[in-house]
Each structure stands twice: as C-alpha cells, then as structure tokens.
Amino acid sequence: MEDFEIKILGSVSPFCYKNKNCVGILIYHNNQKILLDCGNGITRNMIFPNDLENLNVIITHLHKDHYGDLSSINYAAYVYHSYHMLKNKIKIYIPSVNSMQDDINYSEYYEIKNGEIYIGDLKVTFHDNNSHGIESYMIKIESKDNTIVYTSDIGNTNLEDVIRYSNEVNLLVCESSLLTTDNSKLNTHLHAYEAGIIARKAKVKKLILTHFWPLTDKYNYLEEAKRYFDNTTLAEENKTIILRRK
Ligand SMILES: [Zn+2]
Ligand SMILES: [Zn+2]
Structure with missing residues (x-):
C-alpha cells in the first residue's frame, strides 16, 4: 500500500x-499534503482547490x-x-514570518528553527x-515506514553533516546545481557528482537530483551523479514517485 506519493512540480x-x-515538491501522505518549496511557476502543476486542502x-x-x-x-x-470550497487554512512554515506575509491570504504562518514538528503522524525535522x-533548512520527513530527506x-563545505543527516533514508532529494564542466568556484551549491557521493556514503536507497540550470540538458547531471551512485533519477515536472508501506 502507498505511504508517500511524491509529485515533482518544478526542478x-x-x-x-x-x-x-x-523548485517545488508536493508530498501526499494520508489526508495531509506537504509542499517543499514553492518556486516560481509550480502552482500551474497543482490541482486547485484539492491540493490546497x-x-x-x-x-x-x-x-x-x-x-x-x-x-x-x-x-x-x-x-x-470565500467560495466555501476550502475548509482548512494553509499552514506556512518559513524562516522569517514577518517579512513574508501576503495582505490577502487564508493562511497561518509558523517560524522555522532547527528542531522538529509533527504534521499528522509525520515527524518533520528542520536542520540548517x-x-x-x-x-x-534541510528537511527530513519520517513516517512509520519511510524517511525522505530534501x-x-x-554548499559543499559541510558534507559530513548532510551524509549523517541522510543516513540510510529511503529517498534523498538533493540539489545538483553544477556540473564539473561548468568550472565554477561556487561553494554555496553542489555539483551533481557531490550529490552522488553523498548518496553513496549515506547509503540511501534512492537519489533524485533537482535544482538544475534551466538551459542545460538534464542528462548531464544524471550521468555525473551516476558515476558515484547508480540508483539516481532526475526531478522532472509532473513526475510522480511512490514510496510503499512495509
Ligand atoms: Zn538558495
Ligand atoms: Zn535555489
């Protein structure tokens, strides 16, 4: 039986x-929905009003x-x-509540800090x-049967911490902004091969790469990460991944 349905909204x-x-990932679990990041354009892949409840x-x-x-x-x-087609307020978890409130909303805001909360029966951990x-914040979502880390x-300056945090998770969704061929000196994002190394060292079950440069052929990222971790796939708009109950 299905535990998580994970729909990629943006990549x-x-x-x-x-x-x-x-970037944006919509996770369905029982009657709860968790949207991890809300990047430009992702709402065109959401189904309103159902996905708002x-x-x-x-x-x-x-x-x-x-x-x-x-x-x-x-x-x-x-x-x-206002049309009586949505019962429950949207809950928004964000690092700084005051800077981001819209004048028009049907939402409640909560501030994120390092630590954990519960959403239904899911334990959700925030870790900078x-x-x-x-x-x-890196996000960990744990059900009885599966663990997901996003x-x-x-950046690539604290990899041991990510490896520890992602230890043996069922699914790691990892940023993959750069390719070695970019010759970038940026250390506040990861290369695809570094995502592969993290997945391998953390012994995760499955790796999904995301956060690509829009004009680059995504398969370059896949090829680079797969040198280190074979069970790797690409985030693609409207792709769905299922994690089953044990
Ligand atoms: Zn950023
Ligand atoms: Zn970003």
Whole structure:
C-alpha cells in the first residue's frame, strides 16, 4: 500500500523556462499534503482547490526561486475559501514570518528553527547545514515506514553533516546545481557528482537530483551523479514517485 506519493512540480533555478518551473515538491501522505518549496511557476502543476486542502507549505530559505509562487497559493486559498470550497487554512512554515506575509491570504504562518514538528503522524525535522550563505533548512520527513530527506540549497563545505543527516533514508532529494564542466568556484551549491557521493556514503536507497540550470540538458547531471551512485533519477515536472508501506 502507498505511504508517500511524491509529485515533482518544478526542478530548475533561478528562472522558469518553457515547461520547467523553479523548485517545488508536493508530498501526499494520508489526508495531509506537504509542499517543499514553492518556486516560481509550480502552482500551474497543482490541482486547485484539492491540493490546497490540508496543505502545509515549507519554505526552506528566503531565496526567491524557493518562494516565488507563494502569493499565488495565498490568493487562491483566499478566493476558494470565500467560495466555501476550502475548509482548512494553509499552514506556512518559513524562516522569517514577518517579512513574508501576503495582505490577502487564508493562511497561518509558523517560524522555522532547527528542531522538529509533527504534521499528522509525520515527524518533520528542520536542520540548517550552514553552507548556503543564508539560513537554509534541510528537511527530513519520517513516517512509520519511510524517511525522505530534501537538502534544499546547500554548499559543499559541510558534507559530513548532510551524509549523517541522510543516513540510510529511503529517498534523498538533493540539489545538483553544477556540473564539473561548468568550472565554477561556487561553494554555496553542489555539483551533481557531490550529490552522488553523498548518496553513496549515506547509503540511501534512492537519489533524485533537482535544482538544475534551466538551459542545460538534464542528462548531464544524471550521468555525473551516476558515476558515484547508480540508483539516481532526475526531478522532472509532473513526475510522480511512490514510496510503499512495509
Ligand atoms: Zn538558495
Ligand atoms: Zn535555489
């Protein structure tokens, strides 16, 4: 039986391109929904009003490619609620509540800190890897049967911490902004091969790469990560991954 349904809503950064959106992952578990980041364009892959009911939005950090569509959710929720088509307020978890409130919404805001909360029967942990230049939280979601880690944006200066945090998880969704062929000196994002190394050392079951440059052929990232970890796949808009109950 199904435990998690994970739908990729967006996979690129820092701008939308053709049918690709900035990052966002919608996770369904029982009657709860968790949206991990809310990048530009992702709401065009959501089903309104159904996906708004019991929706928990987690914004991992305050870079706009991770929250550019938040106002679309707030405005949509406000309107659907006024038409009596939405019962429950959207819950928004975000590093700084005060800076981000929309004037029009049907939402409750909660501030993220390192630590854990419960959403239904899911344990959700926030952990800052301290490598992205600003406060940026990795997210761990645990049910009785499966554990998912989403790295959000991290750099390559604190890899042992990510490896420890992702130890033996069923699914690791890891940022993969760079390729070795980019010849980039940036250390506030990961290369695809580093995502592969993390997955291998953490002994995860499955790796999904995300957060690609919009104009680069995604298969380059896959090829680079697979040199270190074979069970790797690409985040692609509207792709769905199922994790089953044990
Ligand atoms: Zn970022
Ligand atoms: Zn980003």
